Amino acid sequence: MKRIHHYFISLVTISILCITQGIQSIQAQNTQNDSSKIYLPEAMTINMDSLLNEWKANNYIFPDTTCALPNVNPEYDTITYVKRLSRIPAVMELPYNDIVRKYIDQYTIKQRSSVAYMLGAGNFYIPLFEEALDQHGLPLELKYLPIIESALNPVAKSKVGATGLWQFMLATGQRYGLEVNSVVDDRCDPLKSTQAAARFLKDLYNIYGDWSLVIAAYNCGPGNVNKAIHRAGGVKDYWAIYPYLPSETRGYVPAFIAANYVMNYYCEHNICPMKTKMPIATDTVVVTRDVHLDQITAYCNIEKESIKSLNPQYKTNIIPGTSAPRVLRMTQQAILEFVEHEDSIYAYRADELITRRQTVTPAKASVTSTTPYKKKKTTTYKKSKYYSKKKTYSKKKSKYKRR
Secondary structure, three states, X not given: OHHHHHHHHHHHHHHHHHHHHHHHHHHHHHHHHHHHOOOOOXXXXXXXXXXXXXXXXXXHEEOOOOOOOOOOOOOOOHHHHHHHHHHOOOOOOOOXXXXXXXXXXXXXXXXXXXXXXXXXXXXXXXXXXXXXXXXXXXXXXXXXXXXXHHOXXXXXXXXXXXXXXXXXXXXXXXXXXXXEOOOEEHHHOHHHHHHHHHHHHHHHHHXXXXXXXXXXXXXXXXXXXXHHHHHOOOOXXXXXXXXXXXXXXXXXXXXXXXXXXXXXXXXXXXOOOOEEOOOOOEEEEEEOOEEEHHHHHHHHOOOHHHHHHHOOOEOOOEEEOOOOOEEEEEEHHHHHHHHHOHHHHHHOOHHHHOOOOOOOOOOOOOOOOOOOOOOOOXXXXXXXXXXXXXXXXXOOOOOOOOO
């Protein structure tokens, strides 16, 4: 009996060891597979055609047909990448590792055309970013953050609702003074959203004191970064908390480093920037009444799509100047024509184009109805003879008398 007992215990022990080794091998395999993946920010998955369909891209950005560089990505060793990243004049830490290399390859091999587009579109937005960052005393290398946020598309909208060049969520944008409602979305305004982003980044740096953690918190929120720091034992280092961050944020900082690399060393990878034709000088005018874009185009000799591109913060074809004074940006010539014909612009087809009523008089019901009243037919049912008569019962007297 003892031998059977020992034999049974041995079998159970061997089974437990086999199961444990199997679980460990599966976990090791999952870890290896997880480390081999790269989590692309949403902007790195945008189709190139959708970027080129933007009005500004159609009119002011075009391929460089004179570029003689071969469309081939040269291969470089690790030391070359390390030296190039170290030579970028930056306050922020831009280290090299295998994860960063994968994102560099993503830009220089798979997304060469997107990089060429962003190099061209950067001529419109990068000076604006640099001015705001310098104004708030922030590192200028942050100007490449919108590349991985929105691919420099001012009306980009993510799956979770983040909007604009800097991809503000609604609550965060409102917290930093951006107006968001049914008709206006300041998150799409390049000027206002850039100023808000600079203030947000500055506040995050006051919390963490580390720019890599600031970028991570900008992507996933301070709450997720704080939880990752706690799980990592309180270490405030991005690469130490890397495994504890959300999957997309794990790829966010490496993608940012790769963006800085490719925007500085695109020539070494035979990427030709798209050429840009700078738009005509623009100016602004304040609108104090509701005005439709068709009213403006009728007098100001400007295309409707041009107005939309210069004012992406307005969601509809009506600029809601009645609710609050609104800034309208157009070419300088169009602004002069607007000022000269302002009253005529507001009056042009106003009843047809401005259909939102300010006052409404409700209709009154008439006393006599025009439709004659018809009495509804009623159906009567006769009671059955079996239920119409009352049932009567007679009590029989008992033949036994009480004594």
